[in-house]
Amino acid sequence: MxxxxxxxxxxxxxxxxxxxxxxxxxxxxxxxxxxxxxxxxxxxxxxxxxxxxxxxxxxxxxxxxxxxxxxxxxxxxxxxxxxxxxxxxxxxxxxxxxxxxxxxxxxxxxxxxxxxxxxxxxxxxxxxxxxxxxxxxxxxxxxxxxxxxxxxxxxxxxxxxxxxxxxxxxxxxxxxxxxxxxxxxxxxxxxxxxxxxxxxxxxxxxxxxxxxxxxQRPPTASPEHQLQGDRARLSRIHRGEASLHFSAVRGPRGERGSRSHPQAQARGRAGSQGTQGPSGSSEWEDEQSEYSDIRR
Structure with missing residues (x-):
């Protein structure tokens, strides 16, 4: 203008x-x-x-x-x-x-x-x-x-x-x-x-x-800080989308499992948060065995 x-x-x-x-x-x-x-x-x-x-x-x-x-x-x-x-x-x-x-x-x-x-x-x-x-x-x-x-x-x-x-x-x-x-x-x-x-x-x-x-006024934050902030925001968005997608995929099985074993859903949500150490993999195996028992 x-x-x-x-x-x-x-x-x-x-x-x-x-x-x-x-x-x-x-x-x-x-x-x-x-x-x-x-x-x-x-x-x-x-x-x-x-x-x-x-x-x-x-x-x-x-x-x-x-x-x-x-x-x-x-x-x-x-x-x-x-x-x-x-x-x-x-x-x-x-x-x-x-x-x-x-x-x-x-x-x-x-x-x-x-x-x-x-x-x-x-x-x-x-x-x-x-x-x-x-x-x-x-x-x-x-x-x-x-x-x-x-x-x-x-x-x-x-x-x-x-x-x-x-x-x-x-x-x-x-x-x-x-x-x-x-x-x-x-x-x-x-x-x-x-x-x-x-x-x-x-x-x-x-x-x-x-x-x-x-x-000609310079930006309030340096370009390096702005770049780091953008990367952090993108990382958070990416993790949120991945979690949402995983929950949506697991949704139908969770509904079937909730009829007999409500605690299986809680363990399934805990396992969907990504790699959290050895306990995460063991919970995932327990959950799979429980689902197998349900199907049988």
């Missing part, structure tokens, strides 16, 4: 956000012809957008966020590359030497990869988005995102804004990688995102946190 509500809420938020952004984009950059409208409906980057991006990449400089700005306002709705680049540059002064080196090398790696891979990729929007996500992961990991985050946890956490996670996939890729950078970084990022979620969505985040903790 909790997972379904979370999925429905996130889907609704993304749909509303996409609708607002698309409405603003249509008003500012209306389609210029049927070809552009057809490309958008098929999930492809329009030819006009492709030519514009390629021209922009050629003229963009190697320093700054110019390369990432080329991917703003496109028909595939690939957004956030320029914003996350500017966020890193604005906060670079708060990082230590290792963090500054990471920012410089990672942004340069991403810009170089975008410039060289865009001309070789399909115009289909899913393919372009996957390419962007993949090169981001490669550049972040290659240049030591986790090492920089572990030494600059506070600054890295301050860069994460909850609303960006709902609107821009590059921020989601960054946060997902940060969650793999050790328990300290994971705890700081999780606490920050949950706090911002409560500020923006109110009590809904508390409900979702409760549901998550309830799902």
């Amino acid at each position: 909790c997972a379904e509500r979370l999925g429905q809420f996130v889907t609704l938020a993304l749909v509303l956000a996409t609708f607002d952004l698309a409405r603003g984009t249509d008003a500012t950059y209306p389609p210029e012809g049927p070809q552009d409208r057809g490309s958008q409906q098929k999930g492809r980057l329009s030819l006009q957008n492709t030519a514009e991006i390629q021209h922009c990449l050629v003229n963009a400089g190697d320093v700054g966020c110019g390369v990432f700005e080329c991917f703003e306002n496109n028909s595939c709705e690939i957004r956030g590359l320029h914003g996350i680049c500017m966020t890193f540059l604005h906060n670079a002064g708060k990082f230590d030497a290792q963090g500054k080196s990471f920012i410089k090398d990672a942004l340069k790696c991403k810009a170089h990869a975008l410039r060289h891979r865009f001309g070789c990729i399909s115009r289909k929007c899913p393919a372009i988005k996957e390419m962007v996500s993949q090169l981001q992961r490669e550049c972040y990991l290659r240049h030591g995102l986790c090492a920089a985050a572990q030494e600059n946890i506070r600054v890295m956490v301050e860069m994460i804004h909850f609303k960006d996670l709902l609107l821009h996939e590059p921020y989601v890729d960054l946060v997902n990688l940060l969650l793999t950078c050790g328990e300290e970084v994971k705890e700081a990022v999780t606490h920050s995102v949950q706090a911002q979620c409560e500020q923006n969505l109110g009590g809904l985040c508390s409900i979702l946190s409760f549901c998550t903790s309830a799902i």
Whole structure:
């Protein structure tokens, strides 16, 4: 139930956000012809957008966020590359030497990869988005995102804004990688995102946190104890069924024997409880001889 509500809420938020952004984009950059409208409906980057991006990449400089700005306002709705680049540059002064080196090398790696891979990729929007996500992961990991985050946890956490996670996939890729950078970084990022979620969505985040903790709550008994308990219950059930079956089979003879020898039934029930030592076998033999006397 909790997972379904979370999925429905996130889907609704993304749909509303996409609708607002698309409405603003249509008003500012209306389609210029049927070809552009057809490309958008098929999930492809329009030819006009492709030519514009390629021209922009050629003229963009190697320093700054110019390369990432080329991917703003496109028909595939690939957004956030320029914003996350500017966020890193604005906060670079708060990082230590290792963090500054990471920012410089990672942004340069991403810009170089975008410039060289865009001309070789399909115009289909899913393919372009996957390419962007993949090169981001490669550049972040290659240049030591986790090492920089572990030494600059506070600054890295301050860069994460909850609303960006709902609107821009590059921020989601960054946060997902940060969650793999050790328990300290994971705890700081999780606490920050949950706090911002409560500020923006109110009590809904508390409900979702409760549901998550309830799902992850460990069992009250260890698996070994549960297994032993199950075996004991099965053993008791098995013994009870065996005793019931044996009594049912012996029932008719017991009725015939009760007419002359009532004590034979008691000895028969005592013998039906299983192996109880030498006395059990002797009683069984006595009972058989008594039954033989009755039949004679």
